[in-house]
Amino acid sequence: MGIEGSAPTTLIQVTVQADWTDVIADALRLSSTGTFWVSCYKRGSPSVHGAAKVTVVGDRKVHLTGHDGIILEAITNYSFKVKIPEYDNIEVEVYGSGRRYNINKISSMDVSPEGALFVTGSEDGILRIGETESGRITQELKAHIQYINTCRFFPSGQVVLSGGGDFLLKVWSVLDGSCPVTMMGHIKPISDTAIVDRGRNVISSSNDGTVKLWEVASGTTIRTLSQHEDRVNAIALDSWASTVESTRALDPKEVGTEGKLVIAASEGGTLYGLDVRASEEAFQRKSYNKAPLRACAYSAQHSLVVSGTSEGVVEIFDIRKTEFQRGTAGISSIVFSSPSSSSLTSGQNGPGLIIGCDDSGLYETQGIQGEAMVQVLREYVGYDLDGPTRARVVGRGPALVAISKEGGLLRFSGTLGGTQPTASV
Incomplete structure (x- = not known):
């Protein structure tokens, strides 16, 4: 259990030769053998550099x-x-992916x-909309005059919300x-x-x-929930049992804001919990070393809030606070994984975390519990990309899609003991 100011738990990092899946594919195609390298790192311990010999049986x-x-x-x-x-x-599991489709300069997904x-x-x-299974692009739209x-996606899957460097929010028909x-x-x-809920209201940070x-229908601001000196880099929304009392009258344009908590991660290293209905701050926490916060996630089901810093530290808390660190690359994305997927071999019933890093790293933790x-x-691993990685779970998992700015869109899938993970989009 983390203590304010204590050092984060250090995690293992496993890296593998970028084309290791090609080595295996060649061995299968030619009924031959092959070799690729595997390296393991843990801060404060000697690194381990080994080799994997591939044979077909x-x-x-x-x-x-x-x-x-x-x-x-x-x-x-x-x-x-x-x-x-x-x-x-x-023990760490390693999953590989091929790459089918390149999309340059990806900044969000x-x-x-x-x-x-x-x-x-x-x-x-x-803005590009496509099929996860085939990688086929169905819509290519000049959505903003600057980066997105x-x-x-709205819950219907038929509408997309985008926000860009041109200060605009836009709604698009799929x-x-x-x-x-x-x-x-x-x-x-x-x-x-x-x-928010079905999408009559949305929340943005800037x-x-x-x-x-x-309010989406009118395209107008209902109100500013909070104003901070530092920029807000990421937000996450879910329900909660509100502890904030408010006498604010309900705006007729509000739908589904009751009992909602938005988590806001700031460049100044403060994580804010904001009661949407009351438009009041419920709590705030400083990050480890007061480092800039770049990503956050919130699961009401498990009462867990997670944040990631520019120094690679991931912090988890509900009534406790836990910190861990795998490397020094900044955290670019955090999503909760399926409890059944992340706890398959760990014996834990809580959700795992899928964490993308600025150095293109992408890893998943065991289920988090107690x-x-x-x-x-x-x-x-097994792809040669460059830049921050972001991930989303496909459906109920365990498949996931990840992107890296300079490389492309990848899809990983397959459960432990299951079929071969499919190649990427």
Whole structure:
């Protein structure tokens, strides 16, 4: 359990040769052998650099043999388990992905609720909507005149909300690419967005330090929920049992704001909890080392709030506060994973976390519950990308889609002992 000011728990990081899935594919195609490197890191401990030998056995099944201080066990042909004796035999699963479709300069992304569609926003202001299974782009829209920092599907999956460097929020039809609503009110770029219930109201944050509540139908601001000196980099919204009393009259344009809490992560290192209905601050916390906060997530079901800093520290708290750190690369994305997926081998019933990093790293923790120590469950590797990584879970999981600014859109899937993870979009 974390204590204010105490050092974060240090996690293991496993990296693998970028083209390791190609090595396996060649071995399967030619019924031959191959080798790729595997490295393991833990801050404060010597790094471990080993090799994996690939052999094909039986009916096109891959067998992996670890060398130089690591033990490997194949899960599927394109996923495996790493055990590191040097680090108290800690085990980490590694999943790989191929890449089918390149989308340059991606700055934001989302996946529709049912998992069939994805949307990406790019630095050139282009919004692209496509199919997660095939990677086929169905809509390509010149949405903003500057980069798109945020794009979100509405719960229907038929409408997308985008926010850009041009200070604008826009609503887009998935069916015909039309833009029926444009919202203006921030004086600096939009940083993040959240959808309230079915989407009659939405919430936005901005580099101007504000968090605003909007009515979509009229495209107007209902009110500013908070104003901060530092820019707000990310927000997360869910329900809560409000402890804030308010005499504020209900605005007739508000729908579904009762019992809602929005988490706001600021560049100044403060995490704010804002009661939407009352428009009042419920709590605030300073980040570890007061580092800038770049990502946040909130699960009302598990009473967990999670934040990630520019120094790579992830903080988790409800009545407790927990910190861990895998590396020093900044945290660019945090999402909760399916409890069934993240706890499959961990014995934990809580949700895991899928964490994207500024160095293109992408990893998943075991299910988080009670006082149990946080551990890395899976590394998603085997691609050669550059830039911050963001992720979304497809449907109910365990498949996930990830993007990196300079590389493309990737899809990972497959459960432990299941079928081969599919290639990326």
